[in-house]
Amino acid sequence: MSEDWTGRVLELEVGDVAHGGHCVARVEGRVVFVRHALPGERVRAEVTDDRGKSFCRADAVEILEGSVDRVEPPCPMSGPGLCGGCDWQHASMPAQRALKARVVAEQLERLAGLSWPVEVESFDEREPGLRWRSRVRFVTGADGRPGLRAHRSHDVVALDDCPITMAGAAEAGLSRTARPGTEFEVTEDSRHTVHVAEIRPGGRPKQLQGGLAVEQAAERTWRVDAHGFWQVHPAAATTFAEVVAQWADAPAGGRVWDLYAGAGLFASVLAGQVGGEGSVVAIESGRRAVRDGQSTLADLPQVQWHCGRVDRVLSTVESAADVVVLDPPRKGAGGAVVETIAAAGPARVVYVACDPAALARDVATFHGHGYRLRDLRAFDAFPMTHHVECIALLEPTDTP
Ligand SMILES: C[S@@+](CC[C@H](N)C(=O)[O-])C[C@H]1O[C@@H](n2cnc3c(N)ncnc32)[C@H](O)[C@@H]1O
Numbered sequence: 001m002s003e004d005w006t007g008r009v010l011e012l013e014v015g016d017v018a019h020g021g022h023c024v025a026r027v028e029g030r031v032v033f034v035r036h037a038l039p040g041e042r043v044r045a046e047v048t049d050d051r052g053k054s055f056c057r058a059d060a061v062e063i064l065e066g067s068v069d070r071v072e073p074p075c076p077m078s079g080p081g082l083c084g085g086c087d088w089q090h091a092s093m094p095a096q097r098a099l100k101a102r103v104v105a106e107q108l109e110r111l112a113g114l115s116w117p118v119e120v121e122s123f124d125e126r127e128p129g130l131r132w133r134s135r136v137r138f139v140t141g142a143d144g145r146p147g148l149r150a151h152r153s154h155d156v157v158a159l160d161d162c163p164i165t166m167a168g169a170a171e172a173g174l175s176r177t178a179r180p181g182t183e184f185e186v187t188e189d190s191r192h193t194v195h196v197a198e199i200r201p202g203g204r205p206k207q208l209q210g211g212l213a214v215e216q217a218a219e220r221t222w223r224v225d226a227h228g229f230w231q232v233h234p235a236a237a238t239t240f241a242e243v244v245a246q247w248a249d250a251p252a253g254g255r256v257w258d259l260y261a262g263a264g265l266f267a268s269v270l271a272g273q274v275g276g277e278g279s280v281v282a283i284e285s286g287r288r289a290v291r292d293g294q295s296t297l298a299d300l301p302q303v304q305w306h307c308g309r310v311d312r313v314l315s316t317v318e319s320a321a322d323v324v325v326l327d328p329p330r331k332g333a334g335g336a337v338v339e340t341i342a343a344a345g346p347a348r349v350v351y352v353a354c355d356p357a358a359l360a361r362d363v364a365t366f367h368g369h370g371y372r373l374r375d376l377r378a379f380d381a382f383p384m385t386h387h388v389e390c391i392a393l394l395e396p397t398d399t400p
Helices: 093-112 167-174 236-248 265-274 287-296 310-314 335-343 356-368
Strands: 009-013 022-027 030-035 042-049 055-065 135-140 146-149 156-158 183-188 194-199 205-209 212-217 220-225 255-259 279-284 303-307 323-326 348-353 371-379 389-396
Touching: 009 022, 009 030, 009 055, 030 042, 093 356, 093 371, 135 167, 146 167, 167 183, 167 194, 212 236, 220 287, 236 265, 236 323, 236 348, 236 371, 236 389, 255 265, 255 310, 255 335, 265 279, 265 303, 265 323, 279 287, 279 310, 287 303, 310 335, 323 335, 335 356, 348 356, 356 371, 356 389
Parallel strands: 030 055, 255 279, 255 323, 279 303, 323 348
Antiparallel strands: 009 042, 022 030, 042 055, 135 146, 135 183, 146 156, 183 194, 194 205, 212 220, 348 389, 371 389
8 A cells, every 4th residue: 555645745747637627747656636737837736635546636736837828716716625616717718628628539539539629619709707607506514604515525615606607696595594514506597587496404405486497598488497407508508409400400200319308408409300290209307307398399299208218218119210319417328328329220310418528438339339420519618617518420430
């Protein structure tokens, strides 16, 4: 067992970015994942976590030679030992996108064997990267004040504001006091109505304010559970629906699948493409999301809703599809679902992914089943954090 480095301060040459909001450095034969640093910097970093594995984690506490991409973090609560909600507050917005592009490219290379040029696009022409977060869960600390947890810790950092969160949601969530451990799930919808649910430790959610979010996206008004899934950045839903529509290009009268459909954002645009003679099989496991989708898309009877797990429901639906759209949770679709999609023989698969590692693993599986990556767009849908959203187009390998 090697010596525990926790608490030790290391002088490091910081190397490339890695998935998860940190950079890689090497010292004495060990890998150190450094937060609050940027590639090319020389820093003093304090080891925060050493479990005796081949790697340890550290926070850059002093910048000896800074990167040209370094900026003053817009949030005063961002930094070593402080709020763990953001990862890249200390990087300029273009640099954040470049870091995320490298991560996506690296995951595709490592997990799918693909060398793919990646560019991460911004939603926000003004580039502040602030006040975009429409959904957030604050937690109450030992002193009864709400905030967010420190990185990889249960400790709560009390906050007066969260500058990436929309103003109404930040105000509503952070102005409360409650029993330690109480969580406040806050949503600010398209109309800037704020919804708050309280979740006591071990308790059921109690709606304190609102509950039914009204969202404007893809040329439609959606009435959805304020605490169910919806894209967090206000520009994301419409942008993603446009890309999905463009790449899906579903034929009139066609048969299309929308897997992990949520309230049917993509089903709505696909239904317009296939028309009344076609069908969109929308599969979603959340009962409430299905109900919200059924009522919002009541004018589109070609959308056939199935409430259940994709892997189970797919075995009961017809086995052929002209186009498949999927937007799975972070862990991805997995081998069995990818295999079923490929077996349905779609001309195009549009894959919306919130984790590039899961996307790369599933793309590798698609490759093994006769589908290749044809196009990829990546979006900075979560500025200041390490998260990035990708949309991939896959086609049968023999497509010209
Ligand atoms: C990333 S969200 C996508 C929602 C939708 N496409 C949208 O853009 O609003 C993933 C959705 O998949 C659902 N889900 C998670 N696991 C599932 C499974 N195994 N089968 C069906 N739905 C699932 C979640 O409830 C969630 O609504």
